[in-house]
Amino acid sequence: MQPAAKDEMAFQQGTRVPEDLENFVLCHGPQFSLFAARFQARFRFPPANDILYPAVRLRNNGCKPGPERCRQHPSTRFYSLAMTRTITNADPAFLRQALRLARRGYGSTSPNPMVGAVLVKDGKIIARGWHRQAGGPHAEIAALRDAEKQRQLPGGAVLYVTLEPCCTHGRTPPCTDAIIAAGIQRVMVGATDPNPLHAGKGLLILQRAGIAASLISASASAIPAGRRLAEECTRLNEVFNHWIVHRTPFVTVKAAMTLDGKIATAKGESKWITGEKARAHGMKLRQGSDAILVGVNTILIDDPSLTVRITKPNPIRRIVLDSLARTPVTAKVARDAFARWTTIVVSPGAPQRRIAALARKVNVLTAPQAQPVAGRPPAIDLRWLLKKLGAESVTSLLVEGGGEVNASFLLGNLAQRVAFFYAPKVLGGQAARKGVAGEGAQSWRDVIKLEQVQWRQLGDDLLLTALTGAP
Numbered sequence: 001m002q003p004a005a006k007d008e009m010a011f012q013q014g015t016r017v018p019e020d021l022e023n024f025v026l027c028h029g030p031q032f033s034l035f036a037a038r039f040q041a042r043f044r045f046p047p048a049n050d051i052l053y054p055a056v057r058l059r060n061n062g063c064k065p066g067p068e069r070c071r072q073h074p075s076t077r078f079y080s081l082a083m084t085r086t087i088t089n090a091d092p093a094f095l096r097q098a099l100r101l102a103r104r105g106y107g108s109t110s111p112n113p114m115v116g117a118v119l120v121k122d123g124k125i126i127a128r129g130w131h132r133q134a135g136g137p138h139a140e141i142a143a144l145r146d147a148e149k150q151r152q153l154p155g156g157a158v159l160y161v162t163l164e165p166c167c168t169h170g171r172t173p174p175c176t177d178a179i180i181a182a183g184i185q186r187v188m189v190g191a192t193d194p195n196p197l198h199a200g201k202g203l204l205i206l207q208r209a210g211i212a213a214s215l216i217s218a219s220a221s222a223i224p225a226g227r228r229l230a231e232e233c234t235r236l237n238e239v240f241n242h243w244i245v246h247r248t249p250f251v252t253v254k255a256a257m258t259l260d261g262k263i264a265t266a267k268g269e270s271k272w273i274t275g276e277k278a279r280a281h282g283m284k285l286r287q288g289s290d291a292i293l294v295g296v297n298t299i300l301i302d303d304p305s306l307t308v309r310i311t312k313p314n315p316i317r318r319i320v321l322d323s324l325a326r327t328p329v330t331a332k333v334a335r336d337a338f339a340r341w342t343t344i345v346v347s348p349g350a351p352q353r354r355i356a357a358l359a360r361k362v363n364v365l366t367a368p369q370a371q372p373v374a375g376r377p378p379a380i381d382l383r384w385l386l387k388k389l390g391a392e393s394v395t396s397l398l399v400e401g402g403g404e405v406n407a408s409f410l411l412g413n414l415a416q417r418v419a420f421f422y423a424p425k426v427l428g429g430q431a432a433r434k435g436v437a438g439e440g441a442q443s444w445r446d447v448i449k450l451e452q453v454q455w456r457q458l459g460d461d462l463l464l465t466a467l468t469g470a471p
Contacts, residue, residue, distance in 0.1 A: 098117050127150055250395065344362055
């Protein structure tokens with residue numbers, strides 16, 4: 001296929017290429033090499049045999065964008081703009097360094113994601129950076145500042161970053177602007193921006209500026225290590241990814257149980273089912289959460305503090321489901337130094353006198369009542385509550401309730417993950433309290449089938465983590 005003369009002439013004269021390059025394709029015909037060379041010169045792409053060039057549609061040939069072959073021109077193939085470069089064997093190793101840095105932000109970056117970055121020049125890391133907390137420099141900026149501190153010039157370097165650089169103004173300017181200004185030659189990204197409105201735009205902006213920017217998983221030649229690393233980069237921010245798409249918190253239901261699934265005796269005794277290592281890991285889960293939720297019975301029986309004994313930029317929010325406002329004003333969550341981080345969620349039918357007494361100590365939120373069930377006390381509309389918390393930038397919610405609260409989230413399809421700790425103990429007894437109670441599934445079709453199940457030994461105890469399949 002011969003390129004249309006009109007388009008070739010326009011290209012030679014330097015006519016401005018349309019901004020939405022992702023909507024334009026190049027028919028890969030006999031003239032591909034000549035046309036690609038000219039396109040390379042226009043966009044200053046580094047000459048390399050493994051480049052898949054972004055391309056412009058030849059408007060006169062009638063071809064349409066798409067991954068399939070062009071029907072009118074059987075020899076035609078279409079290439080995605082994101083696939084600008086294949087990966088090298090060294091790329092996964094450097095990106096893994098960035099991933100290790102990103103994990104340092106655990107529990108500190110919300111409502112932002114965890115991101116790490118390294119700058120590499122001549123095969124050596126010259127600078128490192130990670131996002132430390134919301135409002136602070138992003139990982140890319142931290143790496144560039146580190147390069148300046150180390151008296152290293154970033155021009156011509158390769159930037160490895162675990163998440164696609166931002167391209168919009170938020171609390172900080174776009175990272176894409178700083179990357180372009182620094183003269184970075186190539187950018188290798190672990191995962192795309194999960195926001196559908198922004199996904200791929202950061203890469204596109206960098207590519208338009210002549211930077212070879214791509215996803216480590218985008219190339220058809222991506223090696224298995226690169227694909228696995230891409231999955232890790234995505235999984236690192238599963239909480240942020242969920243919140244940014246659904247605008248509700250990512251919910252994890254946590255419970256410590258005996259092997260027969262009991263969390264307490266019939267009288268409510270529960271300390272301590274699991275050992276120290278399991279309890280320490282449970283505290284780590286709190287560190288990574290924006291809020292923790294329990295039912296009022298947990299407050300009445302255990303009077304827990306629900307705090308995090310690990311340093312966090314902000315204290316964890318404490319949410320108590322209490323439809324009738326039964327929480328005592330003397331409870332620890334209502335009188336300790338973190339009382340202003342406590343929210344008691346009541347129903348419209350709660351006594352006003354109790355609401356007023358609690359409101360002098362903590363935050364009180366009146367939520368709509370869920371569909372009433374005969375023989376049961378009024379319940380909170382949990383879907384409404386999750387939307388409310390999401391709007392307040394609560395990206396992750398750790399549910400540490402009793403069996404009824406746990407069941408409400410799990411059987412209501414409102415929890416995305418479970419973290420079940422099992423101690424090598426058997427309690428028995430019909431009246432002993434279960435980790436998941438409620439009405440239960442009515443048939444095997446309704447049973448929650450866990451996905452991506454992982455087991456981990458913590459001392460004598462076992463930890464099961466898995467996804468529930470809920471959206």
